[in-house]
Every structure is written in C-alpha cells, then in structure tokens.
Amino acid sequence: MRVVNVPPSLDHHAINALAESIGAWPPEGRLLFDARGTTWASPSGLTALLTAGQALIEAGLDRPRLALPAQDDVRSYWARAGFFTNATECFELHGKVPRRQADTTSDVLLPVMPIRASEDVHLVVSRIQEAAARILTHELRIAAKATMRFAMTLSEACQNVIEHAGTGGWVAVHAYTWRKRLGKRVVVIAVSDAGVGFRRSLEATEARRHGDRWNDRTALESALIHGVSRFRDPGRGQGLSGIKHFLQDWQGKISIRSGTARLSIVPPWDDDVPMAEGLPFFPGAQLQIVIPAQEEA
C-alpha cells in the first residue's frame, strides 16, 4: 500500500501537493491517504479529497484508506462540514469518527453534499438560502438582494457537474476569515467532480479549432473566458458567464482546476497567477469561488 500525504493545510492550492503525492494516474496499488497531520481544510480541500477517493473507485481501483486527522477539533470540524457523512462512500476510514452531525449554524453554510442529479441542485439551493442571507448580509455586508444572486451562482456551479462531468461531484460552502491573503471574512463555494474534465468535455467541438494547442489550458480558457459550451445550442454557456458577472460586482475570485491546469479570474486584492500550467494531474474539475466582505458604505 502506498501512502499519499494529505497536506497540513488542505485548500485549493494544496490540491497540487495532493495530486503530486498520488503520482501518475491511475495509480498502481491501493492508496492510503494520510491526513493525520492535517490541521486545516477549506471546502475546496474537503471536496477535492472526496473526489480523489471517488475517482479511484470509479477507475476500478481498490477503495482507498483514509487516516483521519489526529486532532480532535479538526475531526470535529470535518464532521460539522459534512465530510464524514459522505466519506464512507469514497474511503475506508481509519481513526475516530466524531458522532456529531453536519450543521449549518456557524461557518458552515452548506455541508458537503453530493451532486449527481438535478434534484440535488434543488436541494442545495433550498438549503443555502437561509444561511446565505445570514452570512452575506450580516457578515459580508453584501446587500440582501445578493442572497438570490449567490444562490444562482451556486446553482450554476453545481449544474456544471451534471451537464459536463459525466459523473457525480461534491459541493460545500463555508465562511471564514482569510487572514493571510485578505484579512477579511470570505464565503467560499467549492464544487469538485471526478468526471472527464474540461478538456475532454469540450474536445469534440473545440479541439480541431485549436489543433496542437488543444490542452487543459485552452479548454479552461474556452469555457471560462470565451463562454464556449460543448453543446451547439446558443443558449448554453450562460452559467459561467452569469457567475463572472456577479463576481465582478463583488470583487470575487473564481478558479477552476482541471487536469493539469488552473485558470483564475484574479481580483485586485489577490496575487494569484491567472493561469497555472503543468500541474500534477488531478481527476475531474475543481471550481472555487471566493466572495470577500464588502467595504462599509
């Protein structure tokens, strides 16, 4: 059994380290994901970890093992975030699983939920609205009407999984203070799937036009920057376009990692690179949206 080190701080960027530790895809032999030293996880990290387990199973490999974080408070947070409710589908768990259930009373706006069908998106939207109203209006000082736009953003992000991935995915929404990069409260939406990824999803309609340049980078640019969809229908591709429009108003950030590339639309407050290429391969697609607290009027 080969050990995959789960980074101590498991966030959107840490997916690279996780992917590197997994190595070539599909990996050989059974894997043990060692999260004993993990002390923090963002919704992107939690959903990506589930995706790794799901992708291994869907690739016909043995169910991977997951050694749970050693710290009680970290396991407790993962339980509140709904990770363990879903993790048994993807991992053989090793360690003490807290009894507490997922909740949305504090910084977990939406615990990890599976996205497999249209009904799941309805459930996500119905569950998010009350928590979103509380956090967005009171903590992030985003106008009350933004609650609906937030739910629309979440809905479109989830639908990308159903429409393009070819398999299921996971969604989670948390609010927390982003001390290092911003020094503000933020709401983070994470959607991750173990599907075919943007390059394969768009290949049939776009690859010929790009020729030798067709890769994960150009696929992400086609979808996020140019609004291209794999469907010929002119009404398609509006979801990501709508999300970008809302994020512009909120100075929000969107990042999508697919395959070996990550494309971000970077707001002025962040110093991330717009495009990262040549990353270690990770299955499917991982979308992260960050909405920062707005300045006082």
Added chain:
Amino acid sequence: MIHTICVHGVLQDAVGTATYGALVTRPTGAAVRGKLREVIAREPFPTTYLDFGAVGMMDFSCADEVIAKLLQESGTDGDSFVVLTGLNEEMWDAVNGVLCRQELSVVGQRRHQDTLHLLGWTTPDMEAVFAAVHTVGAGNTLHLAAHLEWTLDRTVDILQRLALRRLLHAADGTFRPLSTL
C-alpha cells in the same frame, strides 16, 4: 382576452413536489416549458401572462430553458403572445441577459409594477415605439407616426419588427398592445 398561468404551480407540478420553489436546472426548465406549451396550446386566448410572482428564484440556465426556448419554439407564426409578469429584479436581469445573448425579446412586467416593458434584445427605436403604443393605445400607423413625429416608413418598419417578435399586435395598418388583445 388574457389568460394567466401561475408559473410556481407549473413548477411544482413539473418537479412533482411542493418543497422546491426555485426555477433552477435545465431539466426542470425543460419540464416547465413543456407544461407551459401544453397549457398555452389548450387555451383559446391570444395572450398568456406567465406569472412568476410566487417563484423564489430563477437561474440563468432555467431562464434559457423556460423563456428563451419557449420564444424560439413559438417563432413568428401562430396567434399566441406571451407576457412575463411578477419578475423580481434578479429574475429580470437573468432573463434579460439570456435573451440579449440570443437576440430574443419579450414583453415583461416587474413584480408589484403595472407598466409593461421590453425585455431582452431591443433598440432605442423599438423602445420608443413600444412606449408610444402603450401611451396612445390601439390605433393606426399614421396616428402613431404623428405622435412620435417620425416618418411613416420608419414607424411602419419598427412596428413590423415589434410584431414579428410578437411584442405587440399589428395588422393592416393598425396595432394594439398585447394587454388589450
């Protein structure tokens, strides 16, 4: 005569549960559109008001599936006209964005307001004629051209454009707002 359809009721019927009050996802939108077409086809009234007043929210994908595709399927033939009512600000923006992208237009009414507006792809001339028709009411083209202080050709051209898009009723040199059909 005008027939009003409560879209929230159609939504609940389409998804088979009263739990969800949001128009989200393409499959839901397609199901709602199918039911709306059935009801519209059954009714003898030329104008149908689609009332979104009880709908909680609508995302872009659903706006495309329900509204844009309904308009595309209606085309320029037939005798039925559609007006969207009870749209909140977010729905208005979503529908507007989706229709503009595909150069489609519809007549709409914001929630808690009485005035009808053009929604989606328009031009300043289309806006001017549409507003004038709703100010002066049903009448003939000569009268409208005089009201606008435009040439007859320009007025006729825009009226035809509005009529082809099923944004008002025009025939034999006369016109009427959809609300009066």
